[in-house]
Amino acid sequence: MEPSIKQLDYLFSPRSVAVIGASGGFGKWGFGVFNSILKYKSDFEVYPVNPGAKEILGVKAYKGVMDIPGKVDFAVIVIPPEYVPSAMRDCASKGVKVVLVITAGFREIGEDGARLETEFTQIAKQAGIRVAGPNCNGHFNTGSSLFTLGFGEVKPGPLSLISQSGNFGGFIIGQGMDRGVGFSKYVSSGNEADLTIEDYIEYLGEDPETKIICAYVEGFKDGRRFLNLAREITKKKPIIIMKVGRSREGANAAMSHTGSLSGSAVIHDAALKQTGVIQVRKVDEMLDVASALIRQPLPRGRRVGIVTGGGGFGVVATDACRNFDLEIPPLSEETINGLNRWMPARWSHANPVDMAGDPYGSIPTLGGMLKSDDVDAVLAVSCLGFTSQSLEDFPPEIREGFEKYQKQMTEGELTMMDGLIERVDRYRKPLIIASVSGRERSKAIAKLADNDIYTYRSPEDGARVMAYLADYSDYLSKF
């Protein structure tokens, strides 16, 4: 009998955790994992298991899992591979529900490793234990404050990530944190001796804390099951997949990495598309789309209104939108008349809307475009005019004036952002903000991110995000 996927609740939200191989020795995996759990833990119990220690980081240690007085829902194993079967036997006797094996040195190193992996997997199966890993870098759940991934603190949020590469999973989380995006759950699936990416996706599909599922995939063990799951889940929440091993050489590299059969179990792009999965090619794309899906409404069509602070941005944004089959419709007289009210006379009077001037006009302009029936979405390119000059640029006699101006500008920007957020909510259309350089990472940008409105590097990146939203919306409109 296949145990229910609900058993994964014990992986992500256990009431008690044993760390088999916990260590006080700085630099060891058993230290990193135990320290991370201990440091961030909420009200669950954590028990270090190490036959050679009385206490670890101030917590009473146990010789074996069997010696722990209370129940143990979940155990993490970070001991050398040859001891794993015996530790698994102890977990079986103790009634542990889920075991995460971080240890490497199994199927991925050859026959001897594969034999050990089969051995502990059999023990677990007979005892009804579900196993995550082996050969992985851990997991986390910000909701229950459980971190076996020694990564430092992760901001809670609606994204969950499954990765068939631990290193690459860590890279994705790091890049997400750089953008200020928050995560709910992460798991590195490793060799998938028992639990597979298909299992995790099924679980996250039901998980109320996960609003968006992201996955780095080298290969599916059961492609059919994945497609069936994806078809149902994408009706409720987006699934974003980065499928690698696309080239023959890449597939070979995947084979020797996690033993994934990217080639034989290939899920063709067309098949993925029919399930509504959003397929991305790069980590930046994954996080661009994911961050947009957090709060931006889906567009009802492909008609994009472009608003820019300068003509060049309009040309680049137009090319980029057309490249993704987005439409740049002409503006109706009504929309043009509406914009005339606050635009300087020299504005472009067309789509792209070149504001040709005062950034303070950008909020009513963006609002006017969001409101217009001519478009389904708005792409704002370098039109918010964030202050980027520094006091040092001015002679002493001007500095006081500039300081006052800068303060007004900063306050003005923050007020502008309130207006922007309010309009996105009011008109229920996506507003994608692009071309924000590092120099412009102001308080205003941070305020937008705090409100889950993220900004994108270039017009091209913004247009691509818009296209993904339009594709997904189009897919959902069929149901």
Place this chain on the structure above:
Amino acid sequence: MEPSIKQLDYLFSPRSVAVIGASGGFGKWGFGVFNSILKYKSDFEVYPVNPGAKEILGVKAYKGVMDIPGKVDFAVIVIPPEYVPSAMRDCASKGVKVVLVITAGFREIGEDGARLETEFTQIAKQAGIRVAGPNCNGHFNTGSSLFTLGFGEVKPGPLSLISQSGNFGGFIIGQGMDRGVGFSKYVSSGNEADLTIEDYIEYLGEDPETKIICAYVEGFKDGRRFLNLAREITKKKPIIIMKVGRSREGANAAMSHTGSLSGSAVIHDAALKQTGVIQVRKVDEMLDVASALIRQPLPRGRRVGIVTGGGGFGVVATDACRNFDLEIPPLSEETINGLNRWMPARWSHANPVDMAGDPYGSIPTLGGMLKSDDVDAVLAVSCLGFTSQSLEDFPPEIREGFEKYQKQMTEGELTMMDGLIERVDRYRKPLIIASVSGRERSKAIAKLADNDIYTYRSPEDGARVMAYLADYSDYLSKF
């Protein structure tokens, strides 16, 4: 008679500059330009011209250019359009060599503007004055410390940029500065009433301070001339072009922006390719390639050795390289034996080289791969193991140990970077370093950038840079 292109020396390195329309009024163009020139200027003379002021920012002001006692090589005009012809007449009388007209409101606004533009252009032509602009945002030359672009300080370096959009040019410079890349010259060509992008490219082709020419192009006035120039210049230095107005809608937007005929004067991708021009689609691509060309040697072929800190990165990098027709050759026994000396037993023994462990092994590994006859270039993906954990992640009793460890790691990294730089120079092969997240922007990365070895966001970005280098190398090998 067409005046020699050498006349542009007066645009970039004049001995004296008049600012017609200089102002002490904060927020005005005439203030921004004059303040910027004054603040950064080297030993050239600068004269503010403004009939209503006795002095501006502490410098004696003149009623007209004619009233300036010494010679004037170069004048910047920032007065309303209707006064420009008269100011140009004064410049002609004064013997000014080059005039930059920043003022907008000419050909781009319609017939009246076009008439004014023709008027001042004719005056200039008769006087042998070359004109930059109008309707642009200025220029700079870090070599002569002349900045009409009020942008703050720009790091000197080997890149020069010509942009047919002022706003977009500023965006490119901002993004370059974020990466720590330095610039030699910049010019925003505006309406190109006289000087065109073809002229600037001819000049920069001869300019010893410019090692790499970058250009944002909406359309060429004389495509044939550009192709002939490019064919000669690319033999000496790379030209990187971002050509926009690719879609019909984008071409229309370009037409109404700078009046550029992207459509009719189309330079086809194939034609550009035959001149050795590196054609990019995004600003990130432009700066990725440009920064690599600063110091990295060109590869002699397309065979790439991939070195990674984890298997997932190897799969992604392999896919990305194959996507750009780069080869991932097998490793010879000699190379494998060489790597065996310092690699842990579990390393991949194949290309991609998965180091599967200690980042301290990365320098001899990268050196070994650069030295190997099996490959023409090395792509290093997330294998340098920069420290990213913070002290806060550890309990008090561990912190002292971690602090010592972190200090050693940081010092170790800096020493490693010395080794890396030395090996790139020794083996004369490109080493492209990718997958460096914001969390890892350490002293080591800064040290590399200070030595003109830049790092790239993702394996895909790294592979694309590598492909551009290989394409350019392949092109040059025909001569």
